[in-house]
Amino acid sequence: MNKKVLTAVMAVSMLAGLGVAANAEGEKIGVAMPTQDLQRWNQDGENMKAQLEEKGYEVDLQYAGNDVQTQVSQIENMIANGDQLLVIASIEGDSLGTVLAQAKEANIPVIAYDRLIMNTDAVSYYATFDNYLVGKTQGEYIVEALDLENQDGPFNLEMVTGDPGDNNVNFFFGGAMDVLQPYIDEGKLVVPSGQMTKDEVATAGWDTATAQSRFENILSSFYADGTNLDAVLASNDSTALGVVNALAANYTGEYPIITGQDCDIANVPHIVDGTQAMSVFKDTRTLASQVVEMVDAIVKGEEAPVNDTETYDNGTGVIPSFLCEPVAVTVDNYKEILIDSGYYTEDQIQ
Ligand code: BGC
DSSP states (O other), X not given: OOHHHHHHHHHHHHHHHHTOOOXXXXXXXXXXXXXXXXXXXXXXXXXXXXXXHHTTOEEEEXXXXXXXXXXXXXXXXXXXXXXXXXEEOOSSTTSOHHHHHHHHHTTOOEEEESSOOOSOXXXXXXXXXXXXXXXXXXXXXXXXXXXXXXXXXXXXXXXXXXXXXXXXXXXXXXXXXHHHHHHHHHTSEEOTTOOOSHHHHOOXXXXXXXXXXXXXXXXXXXXXXXXOOOEEEESSHHHHHHHHHHHHHHOOSSOOEEOOSSOOTTTXXXXXXTSSOOEEEOOHHHHHHHHHHHHHHHHTTOOOOOXXXXXXXXXSSBOOEEEEOOEEEOTTTHIIIIIITTSSOTGGGO
């Protein structure tokens, strides 16, 4: 524990004895986010900043433009500038080992935010949504929408997932494939492109244009003869948008079921008009408040609240985790979940 954290912990213990609540005066928290280009990280960053400041923390919030080296430099600066605790949503899970060894050396605790940071023993806690459940929910949606329990098909399916360096992809894609693979094995689902491994269906940087051009190729190579595409497993909304764009210009068959994740502003109109069947909503306000609780506990020298101590091994052992719950959103419940909850205004998603 570094000197400031130790002083804070001692002060808290003394105040606790006097029955006085602790406060976070003077503690500076580094928050490293991957990019402002993908919508959710802006919300994550804003929510974290607002909620930490409300508790009296100073916040050093940085975005790295999806560039690993920039993120490493930002974290180096946070350490050099005396940030007392780091909250990091990594760009590439495996690229922070060296810089986080410096954090450990300086006794700066690290919370992995949303994405697990791999192969370093410097990570104290992990807070995320249940990533496996996200993938499973997408897979189950496809099974129900095509009524695969009762129909023989065969139905044509294509898949698109995210950045191969993002550990979440293993859970999103893995969770969905655990549901879909038995139907592929049975022959009820067929993948005309033959692209079925994580590496074949990955999208560098979760980039919409990259997903779009891969899909344009798939459509022109395997569907130009009028073959129907029945369903697309898209791991998130930025990649789903690439699929929607590719279909708009290159496909005239019956419109497929498309999954997604995040309920991005750009995707909600597609959910409403049916060009994207569903998305999995992850309320970034909930994740931020969970992480703020973790920060508070660590600063006070207490154990942070966790609800999973089995699933997330980062290569150095299981990292105690808090998993928030994702929710499936369709045209039937988007108003209640996205608007009535105050997450978006009607105007934002027109
Ligand atoms: C997050 C998703 C997000 C994706 C791209 C993943 O690590 O969990 O919510 O869609 O990154 O930003």
